[in-house]
Amino acid sequence: MRESWQERFAEAPDVLLDARRRRTIVPVLDLAVGGDDFVTMAGPCSVETEQQLMATAYRVRNAGARVLRGGAFKPRSSPYAFQGLGREGLKLLAAAREETGLAIVTEVMSECDVPLVAEYADILQIGSRSMENYALLEAAARSGRPILLKRGMMASIADFLRSAQVILSDGNPNVILCERGIRTFETAMRNTFDAAGIALLKQITHLPVIADPSHAAGFRELVPALARIGIAAGADGLLVEVHPDPDNAWSDGEQSLDFEGFAAMMAELEPWIALRGAGLHEENLEQTDSRKSRLAEATA
Ligand code: PEP
Ligand code: MN
Numbered sequence: 001m002r003e004s005w006q007e008r009f010a011e012a013p014d015v016l017l018d019a020r021r022r023r024t025i026v027p028v029l030d031l032a033v034g035g036d037d038f039v040t041m042a043g044p045c046s047v048e049t050e051q052q053l054m055a056t057a058y059r060v061r062n063a064g065a066r067v068l069r070g071g072a073f074k075p076r077s078s079p080y081a082f083q084g085l086g087r088e089g090l091k092l093l094a095a096a097r098e099e100t101g102l103a104i105v106t107e108v109m110s111e112c113d114v115p116l117v118a119e120y121a122d123i124l125q126i127g128s129r130s131m132e133n134y135a136l137l138e139a140a141a142r143s144g145r146p147i148l149l150k151r152g153m154m155a156s157i158a159d160f161l162r163s164a165q166v167i168l169s170d171g172n173p174n175v176i177l178c179e180r181g182i183r184t185f186e187t188a189m190r191n192t193f194d195a196a197g198i199a200l201l202k203q204i205t206h207l208p209v210i211a212d213p214s215h216a217a218g219f220r221e222l223v224p225a226l227a228r229i230g231i232a233a234g235a236d237g238l239l240v241e242v243h244p245d246p247d248n249a250w251s252d253g254e255q256s257l258d259f260e261g262f263a264a265m266m267a268e269l270e271p272w273i274a275l276r277g278a279g280l281h282e283e284n285l286e287q288t289d290s291r292k293s294r295l296a297e298a299t300a
Contacts, residue, residue: 005204012161014168015175021206026146026174028122029103031066033146033176034208036280038273039237041067041105041148041210042262045252046074046082047089055244056259057096063263067123068093068102069239073109074251075129082250090120097122105148105239111139118143128153128180128215131163141170148239150178150212157197164207177201177209178239179230181216190218190255193226195233202234209234214241214255223257224265231272234279240265 005016014021026033033039042065047053057068072089074082085092093104105123108114109130117124123146130136131152140147147167151160164175179198181191193216201209211230213223227238243249243256257265 009158009161009204011158012165015161015164015205015207017204017206024173024175024206024208026176026208028067028146031103033210034236036277037066038231038276039067039210040065040240040266041069041237042240042242043069044071044243044249045214045241045256046071046250047085047092047106048250050092050095052244053092053096054099056242057100057102059244059259060242060262061100061102063259063266065240065266066102067105068096068100069105069125069241070096071107071125071251073107073113073117075107075109075127076251087116090117094120108136108140111136114139114143118145121145123148123176126150126163131155132159134163134166137163137166138170141167141172144172146174146176147172148176148178148210150180151182151194151197153181153183153191155182157200160201161205164205175207176237177205177207178212179209179216179235180212180239189216189222191216193217193229195229198230198233198235208236210237210239211235212239214239214252214257217255219254220246220257220261223255223261224268227265227269228272231269231276234276 025035042060043056047070072084074084097104103122105125106121107125107127108117124140125148128150167175181193184192186192213226217223217226241256242262246253246256246258249256
């Protein structure tokens, strides 16, 4: 007989879907991530200047984003690359929230920065390079903030689920999983977008799953297609890099959309997002049906 998911992922029992836990909805300000609404998080890779961040915040909000992203602490592959503005960046993010009403997601890289980042952010992002830093996961979990957990670029689904389990075990149920591409032998794209991983996670876990087409692609032309695929695979939202002048961005410019590109993508995605809504409705009906039949059995 085939091994069950419970057996295969026995080290992440609380992350798996069961009769008691069908769907985790993560509250973020007035949003419900993993609920019926599709949630797009967008913004620059790094917070650079007040002008850059404010302009981006207004433009992504007008195009339909609900959460502003932007790194103040940047994990870079090169030690010589821009490392982020730190506390100044966090202050700019908070000011952008104040002005636009958008919630803020930003990365925390080190255990000792957790209290500082948690003071400003609505969602703490754990980056791909930190996914297996359990000390960081535990500290982030204990802050009580929702956690956006990015899949490690070399992490299997089992590794990913174990990291989510660490956060849940530390008493924080508000975990959002994020597929951002994994390393494979393929080098034409920055990473290989694991759409099947999204579909599987949606089938076996109760946690919200979002797709990051930007880091998966590595170049902006591919971002709308990967976003579409992510939605079709069942994602509950997107994390997208947007910059006023991508060619001059301080980090990840090649994969960042400009304002027009982002607005065009969001408009193109509308029918796909509407289809997702229809799918959820069917799922709810199915659940209602199975509840009805259980009820019928119980009362027979
Ligand atoms: C980012 O979101 O800018 C980032 C650094 O992502 P990742 O951790 O997925 O590389
Ligand atoms: Mn980036």
